Amino acid sequence: MTKPDRYAVLGNPIQHSFSPEIHQSFAAELGENISYEKIEVPIGQFAEKAEELLDEGYKGCNITLPFKLDAYKFADKLTERARSCGAVNTLVFGNKILGDNTDGIGFVTDITSRFGFNITNASILVLGAGGGVRGLLPSLLEQNPKWIAVANRTLERAQTLADVFGVDAIPYEATAAEHFDLVINATSTSLSNIVPPVPESVFAEVSLAYDLVYGAEPTPFMELAKKGGAKKVADGLGMLIEQAAESYADWRGTRPDTSKTYDLIRRLIRERAAK
Numbered sequence: 001m002t003k004p005d006r007y008a009v010l011g012n013p014i015q016h017s018f019s020p021e022i023h024q025s026f027a028a029e030l031g032e033n034i035s036y037e038k039i040e041v042p043i044g045q046f047a048e049k050a051e052e053l054l055d056e057g058y059k060g061c062n063i064t065l066p067f068k069l070d071a072y073k074f075a076d077k078l079t080e081r082a083r084s085c086g087a088v089n090t091l092v093f094g095n096k097i098l099g100d101n102t103d104g105i106g107f108v109t110d111i112t113s114r115f116g117f118n119i120t121n122a123s124i125l126v127l128g129a130g131g132g133v134r135g136l137l138p139s140l141l142e143q144n145p146k147w148i149a150v151a152n153r154t155l156e157r158a159q160t161l162a163d164v165f166g167v168d169a170i171p172y173e174a175t176a177a178e179h180f181d182l183v184i185n186a187t188s189t190s191l192s193n194i195v196p197p198v199p200e201s202v203f204a205e206v207s208l209a210y211d212l213v214y215g216a217e218p219t220p221f222m223e224l225a226k227k228g229g230a231k232k233v234a235d236g237l238g239m240l241i242e243q244a245a246e247s248y249a250d251w252r253g254t255r256p257d258t259s260k261t262y263d264l265i266r267r268l269i270r271e272r273a274a275k
Contacts, residue, residue, distance in 0.1 A: 004035040006057065007251065010049060011064035014040045018265050019062055022244045025264055026256035046070035050091065060092045060251045062244070068101075068131060075099025084138035087131055090247040100250050103132070104139025106243025107210075111182070114238050117208050119143035123179055126150045127172075127196045128186035129157040132212060136186065137165045151175055153197065172197045183225065185211040190219035203228030212236040216273035237266060 071088035088099035129152035152158035158169035209225030249255035
């Protein structure tokens with residue numbers, strides 16, 4: 001029997017990851033023979049582990065926190081979207097190591113295909129100014145929104161992003177005075193079961209409020225947005241699956257359909273939460 005092509009996701013921590021189930025679902029759909037594992041890498045040892053996988057014949061890997069900058073440095077060459085956001089979440093092993101970042105295109109694909117949201121000419125508010133926002137902004141800007149505002153508790157961090165990407169930086173308290181079509185929560189507040197410090201009124205005319213965090217139940221941000229009048233609310237599971245599909249296409253040359261995988265992973269999340 002032919003040995004499977006080997007892939008992995010590297011992170012720390014990593015046990016929570018659904019990446020193996022996602023990629024095995026893609027492979028089953030396409031009738032391809034792969035193996036996929038999750039590997040917890042000690043902090044400071046990313047390059048050594050990546051070299052080890054390369055030597056063992058792995059075809060590529062996904063990268064999650066906190067190693068996306070390490071992967072950026074490890075790659076021999078970069079896609080334009082990886083270069084634009086300064087981070088890598090996908091490595092393709094070959095004669096040269098290609099680094100890509102599929103987070104932004106995964107987000108754009110999810111909101112445009114699953115929710116029918118039109119980014120062109122939209123007013124967008126992004127909450128938070130961490131590394132995840134860097135992954136989103138280039139792909140959002142490619143869609144020609146009307147404007148993007150980044151709000152952060154520390155305005156200087158938001159201004160740093162604004163200067164790099166040509167968007168606006170605003171303090172949280174200024175968000176209520178503006179109109180937004182899309183609000184993205186890229187803070188870690190939902191992981192702590194709290195809401196970001198924006199008023200409920202921010203969501204009065206919002207078409208879609210999207211939390212990058214996902215779980216078995218609606219996040220506090222989603223509850224706040226719904227209470228404030230947002231027409232649609234969503235968590236980040238769709239982005240997770242769509243960015244994985246882009247990674248799979250990087251490795252295999254074919255982009256899988258994601259609908260069945262989305263239903264599968266949503267069910268697995270609920271089953272894990274119920275244990």
